[in-house]
Every structure is written in structure tokens, then in C-alpha cells.
Amino acid sequence: MDRKRKSDDKGGDGRIPYGSYEVVVRSAEAIIRAIGDDPGRESMKKTPERFASAMFEILSGYSENPWEIVNGAIFEQEYSGVVMVNNLKFFSMCEHHLLPFFGVCSLAYIPNGKIIGLSKIPRLVKHFSSRFQVQERLTEQIGKFVESVLSPKGVAVYINSYHLCVAMRGARKEDVIMETMYFSGEFRGDVELKRIFLDKAKTTVNHFFDII
């Protein structure tokens, strides 16, 4: 009864399709049972619901429109330099194993008469990472979306991340880091500009991993 009410609430908020929450709860129960544990034992009774809530929160990108995120935060501004935003930490889910990967992103662009409000960049990274992803596509989606919003002279994106599907299973390589980069426009042909961008980006990555 409690679960039914919760399911209706979740489905009724306009973000999670009606009934989806209940499907995820039932599926989590089935997985726990299939693995060999008992979803009915005392401390696991609420686990399927906790799992469903966590999944819909972690994967909230499916219920968001990135154009709404940037709405009202694009400004006309002449600026001939580079805008760079570092230390954009994110958490995502590998679409091959449904396990987390997480890390840090740096983004730079060269404006062409328009700039974007600073607070929108972390929200865009969060939006595109809050889906089932591969790091390659995540990197490109962030870069291409900024291109489509600002029509800048160039965009650069760097992502450095740690994949639990490589650390916990399969190869079991705990120290493997994956780096992906996307360059467009003036970044693509300018080796010096790329080098400055990557040097800066990698400096903040080291800082991030020192913290954890």
C-alpha cells in the first residue's frame, strides 16, 4: 500500500513516467532474489525502493531538457579571449555494465559575441552525465551542445574519469584512468591553444584526485 502510494506520487510529478518507479522497484526485487539473497529480510525490505529512488535521481537527465537549463542565461558580450571552466566533477553510469564512472571535466570556449552564465556549465555537465553513458559520447555531447547554444569560435572539452566496471570486474584494474577530449573550431587547428587547455585541465584533475 505504501509502495503503491509512493509509486503514484513519483509518477505524478511529471518527470518520471507513470508506473516506471514501480517497474524499477519490482525489477530490483527480482535481481536481489535471482542473485541469491532475500529481498524480504528485515534490512533489505526497503532496498528496492531506495534503489529505484537512487536510479531516478542519478539518471535525472532523461527527464530534463538541456535547452531549459540554459534558458535566459545566454548574454550578448564581446570578448576575444578564452573562457575556461575547470573542476566540473560529475558522476555517470556506464551503459555497458550499469556501473558508475566518475571524474572531472574541463570546458573552454572562444565566444563569438555570446557568453553563457557560469552556473549553467556545471548544470549542463550534470545533465549529460545523468544518463546511461559512455565517456566518449558524454564528452562530445557537452561540446556539441555548447556549440549549438553559443555558436562560438571553438570549444574544447576534457574528461578524466574512473570507471568502476574496469576496477571492480573484468580486468580489475584499479588504477586505470580514461581521458577523452573534444575540440572544435579554433581549438582544432591550434596546437598551442590545445596544449594550454590540456595543461590547465590536467592540473585541476590532479587536485581532484588528491582530495579523494
Ligand SMILES: [Zn+2]
Ligand atoms: Zn562499463
